[in-house]
Amino acid sequence: MTDAPDLVILNGRLITFDDAMPRAEAIALSGGTIAAVGSTAEIRGLAGPATRVFDAQGKTVLPGFIDSHVHLFGGSVELDYLNLYGVQGLDAMTEAVRAEAARRPEDRVVFAVMASYDILGTGRGVTRQDLDAVLPDRPFAMFAPDHHTIWANTKALELGGILRGGETDSGSTIVMGDDGTATGELLEPGAYRHVLRHTRYGGRDMEGLVSGRDPEPLPGDVDRARDRDAIAAGLRHCASHGITGLHNMDGNFYTGELLQELDAEGKLLCRTEVPFHLKGFDSLDRLDEAAEMRRRFDSDKVWCRRVKMFMDGVVESRTALMLRPYTGTDHVGDPVFTPEDFNQACIRADAMGMQIATHAIGDLAIRRTLDGYEAARKANGARDSRHRVEHIEVLHPDDLPRFAALDVVASIQPGHSPRGHIFPADGMEAVMHRDQMPMAFAWQTIRDSGARVCFSTDWPVIQVDVMDSVKAAVAPLDLPEPWTDQRQTLMDTLRSYTADNAWVEFSEDRKGRLRAGMMADVVVMDHDLESMAPEALNTARAALTVMGGAVTWEA
Structure with a gap:
């Protein structure tokens, strides 16, 4: 030089x-x-x-570090919301929520995040009446850590117009009581969007997830600047944890534009991919928008080359899609796509040369996702697609070899596991069958099968602190049988947060290694x-x- x-x-x-x-x-x-x-x-x-x-x-x-599964806008705004992680019991929750209400008198909905499913006790759900007692005079709602459930009090349900039910999307449920009114439990984005649109950011932070589309109407200058400032703060937070790259898991044109504006201002501190989000109720013609997003966002710092879809929900709320009913129920979860529609979406997105990433947690959801990727390969021919399955929490043994056979990437979040030191170690046992546990969160088993593995946090489901997830992978909790030991080596874990995450975004020749x-x-x-x-x-x-x-x- x-x-x-x-x-x-x-x-x-x-x-x-x-x-x-x-x-x-x-x-x-x-x-x-x-x-x-x-x-x-x-x-x-x-x-x-x-x-x-x-x-x-x-x-x-x-x-x-490259965090290959985040929700940047949501994680950014939640840095300033009330965080209920570790809060247990009605008294502690009431104290925290009322303090937040006093701090934020201007908020239409007092909003909290990271409320444990057992915040009021093991085996006990949360009702609107519980939350009425916590905050009787103002709308109040709170997110579960996985962001697949919101609990809302009566005033929040009334504000959202869903106290007596309302419109939802496939795979989403406004849980109703015997008296014909909502219980306060809102499962999945199609149900909780009615309340979320009244939060401090008008639900815009989750718009790419809830609808896949831009906010309607588009924000004016004041709200746009507020949104941009929130994302800038989130990017600074990510950089403080050694992160230089992000794969966003929800997005729209609006999010991409905000990131481009931050780049122009010199405030884009992490390279960020924004996907096109296809919903189960969308026409396949919406994929034309994916081509437009790919055209408009194509720089080293902001780009779109991926389609994101959801196949199911999560295990804790029994919305993850299973091959057999949850223990003690006749319920197998809630599909977001029909198999036929999903296969056709995969075929068309793959034919466009787009990478696909699909949220699939239950064993049936994972199987159907692999079926869709296989259908795309049969229809279009094999190519270096690097299609991804996100989460893979409950895997059937018969589907394990299909990852390597189809060249599908296993996108895993070590902190999600009961082994991960972050969530309760016994949180899954009430909803899973014992014979499912050996292949649940089976990181090393998947790696040993020859599949490519990449690691991430799923921020804000867990904090974007990379090292918490590194510990979860390298030094997981020892759980009794039938759980199996899935600990990772330090080198494999660090590679999966750097070189492998660069590879999965097709950037292995540009980043992820220290080389001239x-x-x-x-x-x-x-x-x-x-x-x-x-x-x-x-x-x-x-x-x-x-x-x-x-x-x-x-x-």
Whole structure:
């Protein structure tokens, strides 16, 4: 190189994921790309008078983390909502909610997130009457951690116009009581959208998920600026955790435009993919919009090349789609697509050259998703599609080999598991059959089958802190039989958060490795991760985050 680099990082323990040089001590960044990787002496010799020198002090240096499954707009706005994670019991909830109501007198709906399914006790649901007692004089609603259920009090149901029921989409339910009024439990986006549209952001943060379309009407200048500022704050939060890339799992033209505006302002701190979201009730002609999104969003920092769909809900609310009924019920879950419609959607999206990512948690949902991908391959021929199945929580053994056979990517969130230290360890046992547990959250079994695996958080379902999920994968809780040991190696886990997540977005030749010529996306940790006890990995943090050669976070 002829010009001195802009930044050199010295005295590090580099994990490069470059087979030609797996380990190194230092790296030089120049003009948005990696200029050189080598020893501290070599890289120090490249520095000029204007070069910034960062001493990693023997800590781990990695390619910037890529979180391959997030809901950026939702996670961003929820940074300022009441967070009920860890709150248990009516008294504690009441105290927290009333304090929030006093803090936010202008909100039409007092809103909270991360309310546990057992917030009022194991085996006990939440009713509108419970929430009336918590906050009797104002509309109040709260999200479950998985964001598939909202509980609302009577005033919130009245505000949403659904106290006596209302219109929903396939796979969504306004749970009704024997008295002909809503109980307060709203299952899936088609049901809870009626309340969500009255929150501080008018439900725009979830619009790409709820409808797949732009908000109607489009926000004016004040709301648009507010939305953009919220996303900017969320991106700063992601950068503080060493993240340089995001795969958004809901989106629309509006979200893409906000990200482009942030990029123009120099505030886009993470490269972000925005998908086209196809709903189960949509005509296949809507896929023409996917082609338009791909055309309009096609830069290194904001792009669209993927179609997102949902096949089912979640296990905890019994909306995940199962091959046999949930224990003690005759209910197998709620399909979002018919098999025929899903297969046709896959065939058409695949023929367009789009990647497909499908939320599939139950064993029947996973099977139908694989069936759709197989139908696309038979109709269009095999290609390097890298289609993804998101979550894969309850897998039937017969479908395990199909991932590798169809070249389908297993997109997994270690923190979702009962093993993951984040949610209750016994949360699944009331709704699953014992013989389903050996293949539930079967990360290593899937990896051993030859399937490609990528890791992510699903923020805001769990926090976007990468290291919490690293600990969940490397040092999971030991659960009794019939649960099986699915712990990951540290190297496999870090690769699945960096090089593998770059690969799944078709960027393996541009990012995800520390090698000369690659994008200058780098994170320096504040610990040597390889020397840490696995149980302590979640105490590590980013000391320096660099995206495109620019420092986006420094502790």
